[in-house]
Amino acid sequence: MPPPVLEATGLQVGYGDRPVLKSVDCRFEAGWTAIVGPNGAGKSTLLRVLAGLLPPQAGEVRVDGRRLKDLSPRERGQRIAWLAQQGEVTGELTVRETVALGRLPHLGLFGTPGSADEAAVDRAMAEAECADWQDRRLNALSGGERQRVLLARALATDAPVLLLDEPTTHLDPPHQVALVRLAQQLARARTVVTVMHDLSLALAADRLLLLQAGQVSCAGAPSDPALRDALEAVFRHAIRIVEQDGQWVALPRLAAPPAPP
Numbered sequence: 001m002p003p004p005v006l007e008a009t010g011l012q013v014g015y016g017d018r019p020v021l022k023s024v025d026c027r028f029e030a031g032w033t034a035i036v037g038p039n040g041a042g043k044s045t046l047l048r049v050l051a052g053l054l055p056p057q058a059g060e061v062r063v064d065g066r067r068l069k070d071l072s073p074r075e076r077g078q079r080i081a082w083l084a085q086q087g088e089v090t091g092e093l094t095v096r097e098t099v100a101l102g103r104l105p106h107l108g109l110f111g112t113p114g115s116a117d118e119a120a121v122d123r124a125m126a127e128a129e130c131a132d133w134q135d136r137r138l139n140a141l142s143g144g145e146r147q148r149v150l151l152a153r154a155l156a157t158d159a160p161v162l163l164l165d166e167p168t169t170h171l172d173p174p175h176q177v178a179l180v181r182l183a184q185q186l187a188r189a190r191t192v193v194t195v196m197h198d199l200s201l202a203l204a205a206d207r208l209l210l211l212q213a214g215q216v217s218c219a220g221a222p223s224d225p226a227l228r229d230a231l232e233a234v235f236r237h238a239i240r241i242v243e244q245d246g247q248w249v250a251l252p253r254l255a256a257p258p259a260p261p
């Protein structure tokens, strides 16, 4: 069965009386889409709405045609896994207990984990490379270690839609690259959506969606020149997108502009 299509139409979200998302329409299909944009553009807010964690003031989210708000929390949890930013989780549990939380949508309140659940937890910890610390408490881990545990929790869900908010934050370069390869591999059979600041990592996605001041200003594949131009412009030409070794990368323009003659 193909992975679900996640679709949002006319989304409007504000905090207090300040609008943050202003009539956002977007559609996510099988493959990996990276949401990018300036600080405060509304990327995490959009991801929370797509995950069903924040109700929009107008508009709706549908997953395979069904309105997200019509799904029970359990049905939603089985379809959509969410990787939170680190400030949004507590750390009293051990690594294994934290990853096992990803199985809750399959168990219900009084369910007992079976061998399939334990196997999913083992597989997720292996994929996120955090099995070595499974008995340690989350709050005793470094930022990057904790990030890998939270990724494992999302993977343990086995959901066909993965929403990952800044999954490469705190990771060292080898683990950033591992995360990109994992996202590419998962996206072969899932709908993967990430919010990312590192443009070079985001350019490894199948598609990018550029959010600017609460609106989608451009979307497309990295090979699309219009998308690359829009990215350079929105980031005030502080970066230059070039092709290197067959992939698109964003280079910071560190050199001062030449002095006028």
Ligand SMILES: Nc1ncnc2c1ncn2[C@@H]1O[C@H](COP(=O)(O)OP(=O)(O)OP(=O)(O)O)[C@@H](O)[C@H]1O
Pocket (backbone or CB within 6 Å): 015, 016, 020, 037, 038, 039, 040, 041, 042, 043, 044, 045, 046
């Ligand atoms: N809980 C909240 N209460 C009030 N305002 C909020 C809240 N969360 C976010 N905001 C505001 O909404 C706007 C969008 O925030 P959001 O976190 O979605 O942006 P973002 O694009 O993910 O930003 P960043 O790149 O800095 O992570 C920001 O101006 C932010 O200050």
